[in-house]
Amino acid sequence: MNRLYHMPLSPFCRKVRLVLAEKRIEVELVEERYWERDADFMRRNPAGKVPVLRMDGRIMAESQAICEYLDESFPDPCLLPGSPAERCEARRLVFWFDDKFHHEVTSKLLYERVNKKVTKSGYPDSRNVKAGATAIKYHLDYMGWLLDQRRWLAGDVMTLADFAAAAHLSCLDYISDVDWNRNAAVKDWYAKIKSRPAFRNILADQVPGFPPPRHYANLDF
Template sequence: MALMRILHHWPLDPFSREIRLALAEKALEFETRIEKVWSRPEPLLALNPAGTLPVLIDDGAGVRLTVCEAGPIAEYLEEAYPATPLLPKNPAERAEARRIANWFARKYDGEVNAYLLHEKLEKGAQGLGAPDPKALRAGRDHLKWHLEYLAGLLENRDGLAGPRYCLADISAAAHLSCADYLGDVPWDQFEPARTWYARIKCRPAFRAILADRLPGLDPASHYADLDF
């Protein structure tokens, strides 16, 4: 039987993107299933009772495993496929990489995604009306603050958690790439963050992310541009 690996995802879900990137960096082939998460589809709820994405079905270890949520999937992939590690070896850098991934999963998600993605994508998909300009402004303000924080980290190092590209960069790039699709990232005000993101955009693992097109919503004109 052929190896089966399926990722249930949604193209502009940052957590799904994090795992698409992680799988691609590890050169693990996978099929994708797009889930309209806002309509809480029964088959998805049967896989993940939280009704959230991504969900990975993996036969790689010989038995079929269902792994839910970006954080747990990333840890699973590290353990099951250690050949191309996404976490640094050194305990201090490892803790730093997880801290930053956690920062995006909780802090950035609550302060940026909950405004920008909710207003621009989720409300439309759920028929909840037009984006609230006040909420959009708040999301963009928070985003600037996060970019400033990233720029500070990048003053002393090439990657967000240390000298090498790792899960911290993958997680941050996955989240920022969604805001960038929507044209909400003011790259010109945050040069160190732009240089960092430009390097990531060139990685082969990022190609599928840059090729995403949401029906009825084109990305910002610079979105897939490697020299933006």
């Protein structure tokens, strides 16, 4: 049985889960308290991070490496476009969200509000929260600009870039940190991707002590 070691509100884990679900690959989900640095988990990934996927006798770590392995091994549906230029744009946006958006927004909002409490590593830093709340406006505007020119973030077809963005935004939406009224195109895009069958398990996630808002699992929000 395939097994994914993950945390429910990790955008990197959610990105992998979306790819697995979109490709209809069954997987057992195992929540991993990675901050406790369990010896067995550290052997699976010495970096001490999730996600970690066990599949076909292999242990794989790092979300982008896992996603590209899955896309090459199970090419239907393909989540990285055919031409080099299209793949370059999709990868650029994956790294935009997993690097720039993560450091400017996700780490400032989700990690401060939730992760610190879950891992018992301190209290939210109000300066970081304020910085994240300011930065997300810029990112939503940039997404809106992209979607004014394209059907999906990276072009005319849905790609891994859309899943990377949706993974981060779904985590932030769980804690009510996304202003969906800021840009109609972004809201429509999220409603479209949120309604995919691949999203169902993610919308069912529950984190003890952090109930989601009413609109979180509503497909017509």
